[in-house]
Amino acid sequence: MKYPAVLSFADILPALDAFDTIIDARSESEYALDRIPGAINAPVLDDAQRIRVGTLYKQTGPFEAKRVGAPLVAANIARHIETLWADKPREWKPLVYCWRGGNRSGSMAHILAKIGWPVVQLDGGYKAYRAHVAGSLENPPELDFRVVCGTTGSGKSRLLETLDGIGAQVLDLEKLAAHRGSVLGHLPNEPQPTQKWFESQIWDLLRRFDPARPVFVESESKKVGNLRVPEAVMARMRASPCIALSLSRENRVRLLMEDYEHFCADPSALNGQLDHLVQLHGRDTITAWQEMANSGAMPELVDQLLVQHYDPAYLRSIDRNFVQYPKAQLLELGDISKGDFEAAARKLHAA
Template identity: 80%
Template sequence: MKYPEVLGFDALLPQLETFDAIIDARSEAEYALDHIPGAINCPVLNDEERVLVGTLYKQTGAFEAKKVGAPIIARNIARHIETLWADKPREWRPLVYCWRGGNRSGAMAHILARIGWPVVQLEGGYKTYRAHVSAALENPPELDFRVVCGTTGSGKSRLLETLDGIGAQVLDLEKLAAHRGSVLGHLPNEPQPTQKMFESLVWNKLRRFDPSKPVFVESESKKVGNLRVPGVVMERMRASPCIAVNLSRPNRVRLLMEDYEHFCADPSALNTQLDHLVQLHGRAQIEAWHAMANGGEMAELVDQLLEQHYDPAYLRSIDRNFVRYPQADVLALDDIAPDDFLQAARRLHAA
């Protein structure tokens, strides 16, 4: 076999997990926008260098741009080899890609191959990967979704996490989106991925599921924070059988107090989010909730938010969007201890 081997994404997909490393040779900003899940970023040109070379290319032409870019590229590749791969054995087999599978990944793949590693270069680069993901999400695999429903604070996310822990198939959209799915759902110090990255993460989960086994997913709305759930995936979810999680309101308040502990420590952050509800509940009500937050009456505030905002909104949405909810199997939880969720998860997984 002559290396670097150049393969299209469709040919690579069945062996994607066999590579010892997936190397994204694009700049930091390109990588942050989206990348193949599991890829590491080893820029051949970083953000500033890419602008420099790209500007020269437009203003003076390809030859002058390549004269400036070539030594920069060589130094960056040398640094990656010295700091990341110097200890790799001859059998180490990386996959390398850039934007279109051209100069950047080609330069890196050529040098790695000359060293003696069996490197593979993605033909067409990221653009061919992105085209595959977009097409796959337009026609996702037929999966046996089981939609976990329940009002806010009923433990749906904890149940999904527990199901995942015991080996069940789980599509946790909120985890992939780094958001808890409500106006208060932003996770502190954890920004949401871009829309394209979210879609990559969803695609990567869907392709791994066994269609003969159920896939548990939460009854999300079309958007999780700022991110849109792929349309066909949402349609399939909304037509699927439902599981109604039932937990008493006092226990739901306790659970939310645990999950949103950061708001208890910083009432000002909570009040900023509550301001988004002014149009629904009026300024006077929001000011009353502000006062409760500032006064440390968090349990009472959470209870009022459930009664006046979350529960009515959720019940309207679930009845409208999940057509099989009236026939849902009821899953009652007595408490919110880990063992309660473990026993519930085992019942669902065994069903």
């Protein structure tokens, strides 16, 4: 094969995991929005340079833009070779892409090929990859989803984490979304990813799952925080067999106190989130809950939130949205220790 080889994403996909390095040659802000999972960012033009060259292109024309951009491109590629790839052997096989598979990735691929590396350039660039992801999520693979259901605080996320730890196949949408899926679910100091990066991570997991083995997933709503679960994936989940996780209310309060420790330490943050529930529960109830938070009565507040907010909402939605829930497999947890979750996970994994 002659290098650089320019291949479509359909041709690349079967061997995607065989590349030693996937190089995203776009700017840092483009990379932050979305990328091929596992790719590293090695900009041919950084954000400021890209704006400068793009402005010249529009205002003066392509020749002046390329005259100014060429030394910037050359310097950036040289720096990447010296700092990132100087120790790579002759057999090192990288995949390079940019926005449309044009000048930026082409420049980098040409130089890497001239050095002697068997470099592949993605024809159509990120846009071709993104089109494939969007199409794949509209028709996801036929997988044996097992939906872990249970009221808030019953330990669904901990069970999925434990299942993952013992080698089960797990699609943890809340982990991918950096959100616990409720009005109080945002994680401190961890912003949610972009919608496109959320979808890329889902696509990457789905393509790796063995269809002959079950995939455990939580009974999510259509949105996890500000992110939307792909509609076809949600439809598959909602039609799948269910597992009803059961835990006493006392233990659910204990578990939530552990998982939401950041709110216990900062009642003002909790009270800000509680304001979003005024329309559902009225100002008087929310004010009373906020006073409980300020006075340190957190266990009592969590208990009231379960009884008055979370549990009624769960009971209203679960039968309607997950059609196999009425015949769900019951899984009872006696406590919230690590051992309890390991025993429950192994029971499911062995079934």
